[in-house]
Amino acid sequence: MYATGKYSSRGPALIPRMKTKHRIYYIALFSVVLLGLIATGMFQFWPHSIESSAEWTLEKGSVHDAPLIRLPASSPIPERGDLSCRMHTCFDVYRCGYNPKNKIKVYIYALQRFVDEFGVPISSTGLSREYNDLLSAISDSDFYTDDVTRACLFIPSIDVLNQNSLRIRETAQALAMLPRWDKGMNHLLFNMLPGGPPDYNTALDVPRDRALLAGGGFSTWTYRQGYDVSIPVYSPLSADVVLPERQPGPRHYFILSSQTAIHREYRAELERLKEENGEALLLLDKCSNLSQGAASARKRCYKGQVYDYPQILQESSFCVVLRGARLGQAALSDVLQAGCVPVILADSYILPFSEVLDWKRASVVIPEEKLSEMYTILKSIPHRQVEEMQRQARWFWEAYFSSMKAIGLTTLQIINDRIYPYAARTYEQWNNPPVVKWSSVNSPLFLPLIPPRAPGFTAVVLTYDRIESLFRVITEISKVPSLAKLLIVWNNQNKSPPEESLWPKVGVPLKVVRTKENKLSNRFFPYDEIETESVLAIDDDIIMLTSDELQFGYEVWREFPDRLVGYPGRLHLWDHEMGKWKYESEWTNEVSMVLTGAAFYHKYFNYLYTYKMPGDIKNWVDAHMNCEDIAMNFLVANITGKAPIKVTPRKKFKCPECTAIDGLSLDQTHMVERSECINKFASVFGTMPLKVVEHRADPVLYKDDFPEKLKSFPNIGSL
């Protein structure tokens, strides 16, 4: 600083003497100043970065190193939770704002240890292992932010999972001390064991202003629908015991009751059921002769016989989960883990994550009053449904119950879905187990519509240089009544399309698009020029399709707008010798593909082909100049789960003179290549989506003994 100061003070004096050189001089001076600046800057910042990293290492300390906060006795207590709170009244949505990723940001308060005036901690356990797991999981997730100003949701590090270990008043005071508490606005508390003796409230008793509560054991009267989140009571056994997934199916016992603290009225009732139905029921209780402790929690007894818990749960189709003093029971988690269908008897209980999970598919809820009818009710459930429920139960556990991480992130996702409802996960995403997700289809065109005839279809002709044949195709197609537009995709970059005057005169608009590259995928591009939903893809050498055949094809497409409706049919076969798929173009009794050399389909599939084709299939097709039609068949079958429709018996498409079938080429190499395509695509899709059918579509009166001139489509199937 000293040096630069000196230079600048002397500067003006020097100038008269060095008029011509002053420019260089001052530039030099300026650079020195700049360098000085940078140097000081560096000097200033380095130590800071080192300091902050030192803080980081500090945080890798013990829980007991967390700062101690003393709560004054007079420190304010929040109000009791307001039962009328809803997202639009008690939640500050401005903090979440518009967010292109549709993801809320969650901030976690740093750990502090709160003590009262006399130094007694507010909680007997302090931070529990479960709550620590939960916070770690959140901080590792996409939801986490360390920037308190950008956060939409705040999670206190005060552990309130178990109300029994809390001093209620002091905990409430500690909450109110949080720097961003602001009447609990946008704060989320996790609690699994609410209430305490004698009356066991069904929600956390700690006054908490407007904070959201993720609680285990809500009743319908304390749960604020659309605001609170009902969560499971985590079972620590989940982490300790590995129960392998069992195939759904009948089990040794029909009903199992494994809970040890069942009210005697209910136990009497269960025993009565057992008397009536005998061996189908297994009624377990505490083991009287075992010493207390962790071991006793893992054992159950019936008449002196000892069973391992929770393993025994896997031996029953249904497992009873009765309410105790609390509505939420950790047993529910164990039961689900075992793949046993829970029979839940807890009136008014809000089932965990019931906002998004469809419990009817994984459990049976029976009013407590009807406990005596339990056996009859369960017996009336079809076997296949029980198996589905077992699978579903296990899936719920794996996805939403198995760890504190699963519980925490599911809770956040539910809140996220409320704040960005337009990006919410769907019912299927929440409820379908992976195996169903994998095999089921959700067609993008699921509504059963038969679109009106009037808009007609757009014929898209892919051409390279076969002008003569192209013109013949155009002339033929233009006779089809429902043709709305002709779109010629000119795939030849070296040659210009013929002049306008040379094209055949047709009654509909004819448009030529020139492409940048000679790629097969150009035929499936969703050109803006295609204004109808129905697209007829046709090669420039398909000259033999009659106008009746094409019009009929369009009518068939209208009845099946979500399928490929085409003329030449093909089949895929499993080659047992080679152990792979094989392409078949022989005249078989079956069809699983139609060639897009002449096929109707919905324009939406053009989008999918161009932008959503899985893997590298699109590029692969363009590079090999083959199999675009097979790829399209895969795509459509995969997304709709439906087979294509072959229309009319026609087998000759190109030259009337030829005697044999005209394929693109029938030589062996072509077939081998096509077979390779099928194998390649099947591996990219991870499955074989193609569906084989044995039917084709003909007009109702096709070949019937009926005057030809009264038929709508007489000119069909002459060849």
Place this chain on the structure above:
Amino acid sequence: MQARKKYVLLGLCACCWLVLFYCGGGVQLRLLRLLTHHRSDVLRPWPNWTDRAYLPRYAHLDELQTDPGSAESPRQRRQAWSTVYRDSRCRMDTCFDFSRCRRRGREGFRVYIYPAEKGDRVSESYRKILTSIAESRYYTPDPREACLFVLGIDTLDRDQLSGQFVPNMDERIRSFPSWNDGRNHLIFNLYSGTWPNYTEDLGFNVGQAILAKASLNTEHFRPGFDVSIPLFSRDHPQKGGERGWLLRNTTPPRRKYLLMFKGKRYLTGIGSDTRNALHHIHNGKDIVSLTTCRHGKDWEKHKDARCDHDNLEYERFDYQELLHNSTFCLVPRGRRLGSFRFLESLQAACIPVLLSNGWELPFSDVIQWNQAVIEGDERLLLQVPSTVRAVPNKRVLQLRQRTQMLWDAYFSSVDKIVLTTLEIIKDRVFSHVSRNRYMWNSLPGGLLVLPEFSTHLAHFPFYYLGLGVSPGHEFTAVIHAVSPLVSQSQPIMKLLQVVSRSKYCSQIIILWNSEKPPPSRSKWPPMPVPLVVTDSRRKVRTTSRFLPHVAIETEAVLSLDEDTVLLTSEVNFAFLVWRSFPDRIVGYPPRSHFWDPLKHAWGYTSKWTNEYSIVLTGAAFYHRYYNFLFSHYLPQSLRTLVDRTSNCEDILMNFLVSAATHLPPVKVAQRKQYKEGTKSAPWANPEHFTQRQECVNTFASWFGYMPLVHSQLRLDPVLFKDQVSVLRKKYKDLERA
């Protein structure tokens, strides 16, 4: 000199900056933060405590497993609840008397309507609601067997300023002998409260009655007890109703306008906050948000600076035109939370963008609204344009189709709205025989899915694709026999052999409907599949062919007349086709309906035509669930009609299936033309044909619309009548003359 000045200035600036740098700590800190800010992307996670393994459990296993249990008897607790949780805290458990619905299933769920009293005026809408209930299969005229009671007094409009307001409600309802503080009563309401606050107050004490109310507020809504219904207009059709406006899935799915609103602006009072702000998002191009102040008597008194300009702009656009041409439609709250606009945009396939905080959406118990509408927040109005702009095309396509699905399943007529309300309540009463959310939210909608049949999704014909399963590989043939067995050469003998030879046939059931007793076992030909003969002589009924016999164990049913002539390969082929279309009827002889403009009625034809909409069930495959639907969904009146005339059962079945699928049946190839019996058969006489004509019209009027759909195609084997060698063909028999 100029240059020198410049440099001096520069030098000084540099000095000042440096000085600031060293002395001004605040600036320095701010700069520091600026520089380090990017580090917030590198998340500072929750510390990895060194002693995390030693942290205590949140609860001991013992504490979790043996929760102490209160001494209180559960029975006493439940009784105590019903005295505590009443009125505004009502739940089914505490405010509903289940014992009134004790008989299980449909039989137990009966609805009684109080007779209208003299001098009472009932509004058009309420009349429709009552008609719907009275015509539903749940109606009972006997209050003793009722599970649910509906008032005869019009409670739809509880606005004291309205002409339809009925005074003295409290006294009147208390005089009802079975009122019982509203237990098991269902009260319909569309408008509550009055100017200026439009509260949820109905002007009388509903007690423990279930409210089926429009514009319900989440705070007043008693979850699992009340039912939120949509606001519908007086002109809402009683039955059937118009279909949604979406006829085709245009691609790309965007319409001319992105977002539209056209409606009143409230200058004062409740709801004005939102409506007053709507003009902000108007851009005249793709977002059209128009408001007018011109409503009410004294609008000019309150008018503000915007009014004249807004009113002018308002007249430029037509509401119907906007509805047709907009991708999204704003549905802001009015004075009350719900508005007509909601159903209007749902029908128009204009995706509703809700701005109505705290509105409990219609049938929210069962409908997943976030898959059909965009739930906005009144506080975030200005974000709405960017939100809807960011909705990807794929999602628009999906949302739009879903609006149509919901409209068609639950809202298009008063009948559907009322039935949905009843079904929701019934599902609660019989909760283990109820629909799951998947059934409610996928095609064809919950009303057509009867949980009494099964609660298992794979047992229905609608969900195969959604579950990723395929229909079974076997079928049950059900033969309807009416003539006594006298000779071994009767057609039924041949038919039995043909059908039993099919490798897909698992069993054959003969419905013995003749007056003579069924022949002994030995009279039937030997067959490779089990044969069941059911004797329903005592009540010879035409509908009995569609009874859901417990003996039918396969999903597919092949329904046959005794004189049907078929080949095994025809049966096989048709069955394979059915497996591709398990939700439709797949059969052989087609028929068609048409609109006769001269008679202003539907016509029926058995002539050969180029299209068909019915396939006869004298020989057809269909899913066994339709048997159940036929017997339990359709009203007794239609089934009686069929039984009385011994006719039309096949037409009715086609109506039913097409109403569920919105699709035509499937006709498959057949060798010979199906002969409809012999000379003596009843269908030879012309009266039979006239009856069928009448049936079509009676059925159409019960459904409220014409569900039949035409098809122009027939499904043939791939090589049918092809010139290839016969040896190649799998179904060569079909081509033999």
